[in-house]
Amino acid sequence: MLEFDLILKGGQIVTASDIYTADVAIHDGRVVLLGRDISFPAKKFIDVSGKYLLPGGIDVHTHLDMPFGGTVASDDFASGTIAAAFGGTTAVVDFAIQGKGQSLKQTTEVWQEKAAGKAVIDYGLHIAITDLNDAVLAEMPEIIEQGYSSFKLFMTYDGLRVNDDTMVKALHVTREHGGLVCVHAENYYIIDYLVKKFQAEQKTEPIYHALSRPALAEAEATGRAIKLAQIAQAPLYIVHLSCKESLQEVKRAREDGLPVMAETCPQYLLLSEDNYREPDFHGAKYVMSPPLRTRDNNEILWRALAQGDLQVVATDHCPFFFKGQKEMGRDFFGKIPNGAPGIEARMPLLYGVGTAEGKISLQKLVEVSAANPAKIFGMYPRKGTIAIGSDADIVVFDPDKELILRQKILHENVDYTPYEGIRVKGYPVITIAGGRVVVENGRFLGEKGAGKFVKRSAPLII
Ligand SMILES: [Zn+2]
Incomplete structure (x- = not known):
């Protein structure tokens, strides 16, 4: 039997x-x-x-073992996925970051190597394209075919960011071949100007990280990315949406029937700009991009989840030790590695602060933490239900x-x-x-x- x-x-x-x-x-x-x-x-x-x-949580935004700003995110595929499992997450989709001059195939090999023998739960990989030459464009269809169906493009960060024409090219390929472009939407030029201005004025504390990256700089880039996707007639996914200004752009696009989707993260639902003012440089713990916003955004984002205006909660888990890593920026917020941990607390926070307090239903929790991530990133119904x-x-x-x-x-x-x-x-x-x-x-x-x-x-x- x-x-x-x-x-x-x-x-x-x-x-x-x-x-x-x-x-x-x-x-x-x-x-x-x-x-x-x-x-x-x-x-x-x-x-x-x-x-x-x-259904096991699916965290579609993690940075395990990722080099950033002269250091490396402190969780690798072993410790990071173990923490995920303790927190009720059973799959991650991590970002494989293309090095300059690397092919996409080489990029996947580097990240597969990082995961091999370490991951305790299933994992997928997005590819963050930082150098989109013709050879890389030509490689995209085959890479999609091999199961890497989503690409991230950074609109900000020196060394990672791509221009608008690059975005449109990538969007065209994903439309043709069944992929998805995900964008980190922040206006590079506004931020670059403000960072340098604050530095010149010796405004170097962590709070200036937030003040140098205004909500409107995110909203502008979000709106621009949406229009570029519309021009290319391609779907678009906005990662780590943090504020009401960007939300309005996404809402308007969706009301117009455009295939635009967006994620937010627990930190934008629970924390605020006030955290940057914690004494003794502790504000550095919250230095991430986009930054934490004013308190009023928390409730607005919860409501957007409840109403379906936002589709996913992921973490952007990218931990750096306060001692030795975050401290690299004691003299200047621009040197603080960007990122914070969150992979383990996501599901408990969504339930404890969201469902238990009546902000989102239990089914909605499943939708934004597992079902929608699986659908949007090509894993449904194998995962997410x-x-x-x-x-x-x-x-x-x-x-x-x-x-x-x-x-x-x-x-x-x-x-x-x-x-x-x-x-x-x-x-x-x-x-x-x-x-x-x-x-x-x-x-x-x-x-x-x-x-x-x-x-x-x-x-x-x-
Ligand atoms: Zn990220």
Whole structure:
């Protein structure tokens, strides 16, 4: 008689559309049966009554082992994906950054090497194009074919940014070949001017990082990217949208029926510009781009998620130690490595601050943390839902487990969390990835290298 690998008994399954009670049978890494009181034999049973079963979180914006500003993001594919698993995330899509003069193929090889033997959960790779010559353009269709169906273009940062004509060229290729362009939208020239101005005036503290990158500089670039995509008749995805000004651009485009989608991040939902004024240089912990905005943006972004104006919450996880890394910018905010950790706290924050406080429904949480990321980035319905045939990436979530987020209880390889002291109600207690129990009651049971590369297909426009 058939014996399943694992049966989860009595949990409440949550998808982007439904909540219902059922047992889940898992075999060979997939969900094979859903139903009341499944009575087949199995190698292992777990009683999950009183718990939610959520599709494993998918974080489509991470920077693991990434060089930036003379240093390297402190989580690699091992520590970063372990932290992700503890926080209820079962897949990441990381950014492979093209080095100058590198082909896209070489870029994928460098990042596959970083992930090999380390990732404990499945991973995909976007390619951040920084040098788009004709050879690279010609290479894009084949790379899409190989499962790297999304590309990131930076509109800012020296050494990474691309011009408008480059964006249109890339947009044309993705339209033709079923890919998706993602943009980091900030106006390079405004920021460059303000950074140099503040530096000349010896305004060097972390708060000037925020003041040198105004919301309107983001909104301008967002609006421009949307128009370039419209010219190319291509879909577009805006990463880490931080403010109401950019949101208006996205909303207007979507109301006009354009295939424009956008993500925000927990830091823009929870933190604010005030954090940059923390004493003793602690404001540096929040130096990221775009910067944290004024407090009023938090509620506006929550509402945009609830109403479907924003489609995804990802983290832009890019940790640097306060000691030794962030401190590189003690004399000048422009030297502070940009980025902050968040991969582990995303799901608990979305539930504890979002769902438990009535800002977003539980189905909406699943939609923005798993279903939409899977759809937009070509992994649905293999990932992003709990259904027969889908990957057994499941989070057993205890809505009653309360705790206070602290750096010392998290597993990210970094010496602080921006969410220190935030009390959350609801926490992942078991994380199952590809049918394997990776985390159970605070213990890591996974295996480095068990995470597989996910070949992704064309985006679904939502
Ligand atoms: Zn990023």
